[in-house]
Amino acid sequence: MRILIVAPKFTAAPGDFYQFPLGLGYISSALKRAGHEVHCLNCNHSATDPVQLVAETVRAIKPDAVASGGLSPFMPMVKDLFAAARRVKPDVINIAGGGCLSSDPEAGPVVMDIDVGVIGEGEETIVDLADALERGRDLAGVLGIVYKDSKGAIKRTLSRPAIADLGTIAWPDYDGFGFGDVIDLQRPTDNYFFHTKDKPRSIDMITSRSCPYRCTFCFHPTGKVYRERPFDDFFAELEYRIERYQINMVAIIDELFSLKKARLLEFCERIEPYNLQWMVQLHTNCAEDRILDAMKRAGCTYISYGIEAMSQEILDSMKKKSKKTRIDVVLANSYDKKLGIQGNLIFGDTNETLKTANESMSWWANNRRYMINTNRLQVYPGSPDYIEAVRDGLIKDRVDYIDSQFVDLNISKMNEDDLSILATKIWSAQSGLLSIAEPTIFAKEPEPDPIRGDLYRVAWDCPRCYHHNDYRGVLMGDVANEQSLRLTCRGCLSRYDVPNELRVRFEDRPEKPALDARFAEAQALIDAGRRNETPPMLHEMVGQAVWYWPAHVELGRFYASVGAGPSAVRHLGAAIQFNPFEPACHIAYAERMMEEGAIGLARVHYEQAQKLDPGNMDVLLALHDLENGPYSEEQRETYFISYSDAPAPQRLAAAPNACGSRRRDEIEFPDIAQLEADTQRLMAAE
Structure with a gap:
């Protein structure tokens, strides 16, 4: 059987690093060992659009089957690859595997244009499946698959036992890819x-x-x-x-x-x-x-x-x-x-x-x-959290959920506003609270990488162990937007944030003078007691230049003044994310955290401002007041507060102990008939 195995594109350009799709490597080796004609297409090694690349390859080699897969987050690109193969060769047999299929096997054939899905471990199943397809055997006899029958109904076979001896599996086919x-x-x-x-x-x-x-x-x-x-x-x-x-x-x-x-x-x-x-x-x-x-x-x-x-x-x-x-x-x-x-x-x-x-x-x-x-x-689909969310009605349509890439579903005991702002705060902390090690050398290497472009030398001394680190051959990517490099000390293996000396600094951006002039107009309105007139101007500014922190800070103050705490936190957080080395951004954020009672976050952002501007008296006084103020231990360790009295997500299962004590690993998916109904619904909509 002639089979094309496609590794989806994970990279922006040929030569970029990607984690090798080990599962596809194992599948290729298993099929080759069984004597099938296997062609491997690695979309990461070509500048051609993957959809076009698959179409060209299918047209050239005319495979009997196309196989691909990956983890659930890669579902959209895998879906596009199968669609491309089908357009070129309508009778091709599309076979999906990996987490994007196995996490919800019945939903996979609805989301993707596939004929067969390999559930779980694939080496034995793919060989049995290829043999069945080649010989015309009934797919109902192939263990561990989901498939569409002649009427388009989704069928699932009995599970295949796990491979007991992993030493019997052929090593993954790195060379083929x-x-x-x-x-x-x-x-x-x-x-x-x-x-x-x-x-x-x-x-x-x-x-x-x-x-x-x-x-x-x-x-x-x-x-x-x-x-x-x-x-x-x-x-x-x-x-x-x-x-x-x-x-x-x-x-x-x-x-x-x-x-x-x-x-x-x-x-x-x-x-x-x-x-x-x-x-x-x-x-x-x-x-x-x-x-x-x-x-x-x-x-x-x-x-x-x-x-x-x-x-x-x-x-x-x-x-x-x-x-x-x-x-x-x-x-x-x-x-x-x-x-x-x-x-x-x-x-x-x-x-x-x-x-x-x-x-x-x-x-x-x-x-x-x-x-x-x-x-x-x-x-993530397939997880106990997912299974419980489906059963309890938090996920009402599995197909739509998977197709929309399962972003930010709230299954917690917090309401949507509180969890959303919590997420904003932790991202601001992750991107803005840096452990800084200043570079001693930041220079372009004499010779670029012929494929990947300019290389840099970045040297720095470790603040912990004082080891002198001298990194050679560093790739910077989009240097204008990278604020810092998080690097490992080669002496003590601690990580530090080394400022990117190539970044375009706030004060050097060419758009800044025009934005400053516009901001001065807004400031004049504020000074005249007309702050309520400024938001449209300020939103226009951050829409034009998301990095322009004065507008974000002023929007944060405006929304705080009218009681819109979540909007205030989002704008102040954005100021930090795009300008982590600007003390004023951390100070404005810390002031807001103090006002709302998130004393713990205020402290760490004031501390960050002190690292950036050690002589700032306002920061030193604020930290002194925090240290000596009348705060309880609980107040000092408060980072997240409630912004809304709205309820947490309501689960359909309301019986005692329905959600908390039961063993989620024993919960089964809803009946497959529901997925077949979803399929018919989508087909009717088309």
């Missing part, structure tokens, strides 16, 4: 893991599949059964990749690296002689001192910890199986041992309240040395 053409182009700022090398040569590998935990926000694309790969097979592949690509780094992208401490220690012992740098994702329960010491000794540079919350109530709700005290100990130990730390706090769990969110944000504000990211929770 042209990986060797791009590994030379990797640069230190392509990924935080690459920071320790001026010339990284990294590859992704796995030592296990799935995860034994059932975190409520997470979906496991390879199924629910956690399996570990034999180390002999892993290290045989590693040796092959070293010889084939001369790699010096390996990213272990398992959902969870290991539960067994003995296995962790064995891995460290076996990988140490290769003298590679590597990273993993690890549960804090496994990170004992001796484990961390062994990992450091064996070349581990980064550990990605699943933190997610620092309210015990939310950790329990998320089914994280972790304790705040343990997380604190592990992060402190990792930091002291000079291991790089990667982690996230995600706000908006089904039991999140302002109280629990304040607990997590208070921890973040007092532990900024770890550089933990802050994000709003996204309800």
Whole structure:
């Protein structure tokens, strides 16, 4: 059978870094091993529009089937690829896989123009499916798929058992997708893991599949059964990749690296002689001192910890199986041992309240040395949160939800206004509260990369360990809009924000004089007591130049004066996001936080203003008043407040304990008949 496997385009231009689609690599190898004629198309290696590229390739090779897939966020581009294949060859068999299909298998064939979807782990299923298609076998006998029958009805077959021995799977087909053409182009700022090398040569590998935990926000694309790969097979592949690509780094992208401490220690012992740098994702329960010491000794540079919350109530709700005290100990130990730390706090769990969110944000504000990211929770298809939201009526149409890219669904116990402004505040903190390390050198390299463009040398001294870092071959991308580079110290593996010396500074922007003149008109109205007349002028200004912070600040003050707190916070936050090195933006934001009672946020933004302008007496006085003022401990650690008395999202399931105590991993999707009704509805609409 002739099969075209398409890797969707994840990059803006050929040569840009992207994470290799490992799942498609495994599928290609499985089909080639079974004797099929496989063609691989990697859209990332061409400047041609992916839709046009797929059309040209299908027209040229006339495949029997086109296969593609990826994680749920990539659904729109995968959808476009299948549509392009169908237009050129109407009888082509479109086959989807990966998280974008497996997360809700019945909805996938409605959202995408596909004939068959491979659910979960695909190596055995795709070979069985290809054989059935080639021989004309009934697809009802192929385990682990969803398909459209001759009448267009969506059918799902019985599940396929998980592959027990991961050592029997053919290694992923990197060569077929042209990986060797791009590994030379990797640069230190392509990924935080690459920071320790001026010339990284990294590859992704796995030592296990799935995860034994059932975190409520997470979906496991390879199924629910956690399996570990034999180390002999892993290290045989590693040796092959070293010889084939001369790699010096390996990213272990398992959902969870290991539960067994003995296995962790064995891995460290076996990988140490290769003298590679590597990273993993690890549960804090496994990170004992001796484990961390062994990992450091064996070349581990980064550990990605699943933190997610620092309210015990939310950790329990998320089914994280972790304790705040343990997380604190592990992060402190990792930091002291000079291991790089990667982690996230995600706000908006089904039991999140302002109280629990304040607990997590208070921890973040007092532990900024770890550089933990802050994000709003996204309800990904297939996750327990998603299944519960469907059943409880928060998601009324699965097809529309997936097709709209599942953005910002509120499943929490906060109302929409409160969660929306919380998200604005954490983004302002993430983008504006910087740990600054001033550059000692910021200069263009003599020779550009022939494909990726200008390269830069960025040198800086670490504020923690005083190590002199000298990064070579740095790519800047859109240098005018990048305020800073978050880089890793190669001595202690802490991260700092190095100001981008190439950025267009506020005072140097050519549009500024005209905007200043217009702002002076608004200021004259304010001085004359006519502030209510200024918003149209100010909105026009920020519409013309979103970076023009004086207009954002004045809009923030206006909306605060008329009681529109959310609008005030959004404009003051925008001023910071586009001008994080401007003390006046942080001061205006902090003043507003004081007025509304978010004392914790006021403090950290005043502290940021002090770092930027150490001699500013207004800031020093404000910090003195905060330190000595009549504030309770609770007030000092308040970051989020309520802006509305509106209720939280109302769930249809109103029975006692209907939402809080039941096991979300046991909830089933609604009947497939509903999806077939949705299909008919969409067809009728067309």
